[in-house]
Amino acid sequence: MKSREIVKRAIKFSRPERVPLMFPFLEVSDVSCIGLKAPSAWRPKAEGEDEWGTIWKKPNPETGIINMGHVETVPIENLDEMKDYSFPDPIEPSRYEDIEKQIEKSGEKYRLFGWFTLFERAQQLHGMENLFIDFHQKPAQVSQLLDKINDFTLGVLDTIEKYKGRLDGFRLGDDWGTQKASLLSIKMFREFFKLRYKEIISKAHSLGMDVWLHSDGRINEVIEEFVEIGLDVVNIQSPHVLGIEEISQRYSGRITFECMVDVQRALPFGSKEQIENEAKMLIHKWGTPKGGFIGTDYGAREEDHIAIGVSKERVQWMLEAFRRYGIYSQSH
Numbered sequence: 001m002k003s004r005e006i007v008k009r010a011i012k013f014s015r016p017e018r019v020p021l022m023f024p025f026l027e028v029s030d031v032s033c034i035g036l037k038a039p040s041a042w043r044p045k046a047e048g049e050d051e052w053g054t055i056w057k058k059p060n061p062e063t064g065i066i067n068m069g070h071v072e073t074v075p076i077e078n079l080d081e082m083k084d085y086s087f088p089d090p091i092e093p094s095r096y097e098d099i100e101k102q103i104e105k106s107g108e109k110y111r112l113f114g115w116f117t118l119f120e121r122a123q124q125l126h127g128m129e130n131l132f133i134d135f136h137q138k139p140a141q142v143s144q145l146l147d148k149i150n151d152f153t154l155g156v157l158d159t160i161e162k163y164k165g166r167l168d169g170f171r172l173g174d175d176w177g178t179q180k181a182s183l184l185s186i187k188m189f190r191e192f193f194k195l196r197y198k199e200i201i202s203k204a205h206s207l208g209m210d211v212w213l214h215s216d217g218r219i220n221e222v223i224e225e226f227v228e229i230g231l232d233v234v235n236i237q238s239p240h241v242l243g244i245e246e247i248s249q250r251y252s253g254r255i256t257f258e259c260m261v262d263v264q265r266a267l268p269f270g271s272k273e274q275i276e277n278e279a280k281m282l283i284h285k286w287g288t289p290k291g292g293f294i295g296t297d298y299g300a301r302e303e304d305h306i307a308i309g310v311s312k313e314r315v316q317w318m319l320e321a322f323r324r325y326g327i328y329s330q331s332h
Contacts, residue, residue: 001016001017002108003020003029003030003031003108003109003110004030004108004109004110004111004168006018006020006030006110007020007030007031007110007168007294008110008168008210009291010256010291010292010293010294011210011232011233011256011291011292011294012291013253013256013288013290013291013292014290014291015289015290015291015328016291016328017327017328018323018326018327018328019283019287019293019294019295019322019325019326019327019328020110020294020295021294021295021296021319021322021323021326022258022294022295022296022297023295023296023297023315023319024297024300025297025298025299025300025301025302025304025305025312025315026297026312026315026316026319028319029109030109030110031109031110031111031112031169031294032102032105032106032107032109032110032111032112033112033113033171033300034099034102034103034106034111034112034113034114034167035102035113035114035115036095036096036099036114036156037094037095037096037097037098038051038095039051039088039089039092039094039095040094040097041094048069048072050124051088052075052087052088052121052124052125053075053085053125054071054073054074054075054124054125055071055072055073056068056069056070056071056072057069057070057071057072065307066303066306066307067307071123071124071127074124074125074126074127074130075125076125076126076145077126077127077130078130079126079130079134079138079141079142079144079145080141082141082144082145082148085125087148087149087151087152088152089155090151090152090153090154090155090156090158090159091155091158091159095156095159096159096160099160099163103163103166103167110168110169111166111167111168111169112168112169112170112171112212113160113167113169113170113171113209114156114170114171115171115172115173116152116153116156116170116171116172116173116200117149117172117173117174118146118149118150118153118172118174118193118196118197118200119174119175119176119193120173120174120175121149122142122145122146122149125145125149126145135184135188135192139191139192142192143192146192146193146196147196150196150199150200153200154199154200154203157170157200157203157204157207158203160207161207164207164208165208167207167209168208168209168210169209169210169211169212169232169233170200170204170207170209170210170211170212171211171212171213171214172197172200172211172212172213172214173213173214173215174213174214174215175214175215175216175217176189176215176216176217176219176222177215177216177217177218177219177222177241178217178218179217179218179241180218181218182217182218182219182221182222183217186221186222186225189222189225190225194225194229197226197229197231198229198230201229201230201231202230205230210232210233211230211231211232211233212232212233212234212235212258213226213231213233213234213235214234214235214237215234215235215236216237216238217238217241218241218242219242220242220243220246220247220250223247223250223251223255224250226255227251227254227255231255232255232256233255233256233257233258233294234255234256234257234258235257235258235259235296236257236258236259236260237259237260237262237263237298238262238263238264238265239259239262239278239282239286240262240264240265241262241264244281244282244285244286245285247285247286248285248286251286252285252286252287252288252292253288253290253292255292256291256292256293256294257282257286257287257292257293257294258294258296259282259286259293259294259295259296260295260296260297260298260318261275261278261279261282261318261321262278263298263308263310266278267298267308267310267314267318268308268309268310268314272317275314275317275318275321276317276320276321276324276325279295279318279321279322279325280321280324280325283295283322283325283326284325289328289329293326295318295319295322295326297315297318297319298310298315
């Protein structure tokens with residue numbers, strides 16, 4: 001069974017022969033990630049500026065700390081200034097120049113496209129504290145900001161329609177939880193985000209693409225909202241924050257989990273045996289004999305693993321465990 005089919009079967013609970021794997025750091029992956037470029041004419045106006053005008057500050061390398069950094073300056077400090085802000089153009093042709101090559105290079109792998117955010121992009125444009133205040137003080141303008149961000153994502157989906165049948169998945173990424181609860185109440189999630197996500201998911205589905213979401217934190221209640229609007233895959237990196245048993249009882253068989261051994265506990269600090277046992281538990285608790293589980297790693301680069309204090313050897317232990325316990329019985 002080829003990689004592309006294995007991943008598709010796992011997502012659709014259609015009895016893959018094994019658990020799909022996504023370990024690009026170790027050059028072992030059933031998934032090929034395909035992305036957009038920034039427009040060829042775009043140039044940052046300041047150090048650390050991204051295409052949206054957000055300025056990021058990374059740690060000084062001399063400190064030994066390696067991560068993506070944090071937002072230092074936002075381009076829309078006051079929502080009244082949004083009328084003067086130019087949102088990026090999603091259909092700019094130069095964004096898509098490499099798509100064909102990336103598809104060809106992927107071979108027989110499942111093709112997962114993009115990384116698009118809604119909640120986090122709003123924070124990066126307006127500031128987290130500003131955004132949370134304006135949910136209450138300026139809800140109409142927050143809605144307008146979210147619509148503009150969604151317009152970009154939907155514009156990308158319209159543009160990649162010509163690749164229908166050749167791109168398999170569409171990836172979103174928004175952290176929705178703290179260590180103890182979701183960042184917003186479910187009432188506010190429904191008011192500001194649920195229908196906007198649904199629009200993205202429905203559009204991607206119309207193009208034959210599964211939709212994947214990365215989200216950190218204790219998102220136990222938010223998962224239910226995403227299941228209701230058709231999300232196919234949720235990426236979890238700290239399963240103990242959610243509770244392995246609780247998530248198993250509530251969601252196993254209802255959504256596919258792209259998951260790793262807990263990045264806060266077992267992976268950086270556990271023994272080889274503990275890593276193996278947790279990998280086995282996740283496959284059996286969060287997946288089903290028909291599929292519903294994808295074994296994954298934290299990132300594709302060595303820097304990603306340095307940032308979380310995890311050695312290459314430990315990643316290898318996790319991969320070997322997912323391989324060992326991820327073979328489905330012929331009797332299933």
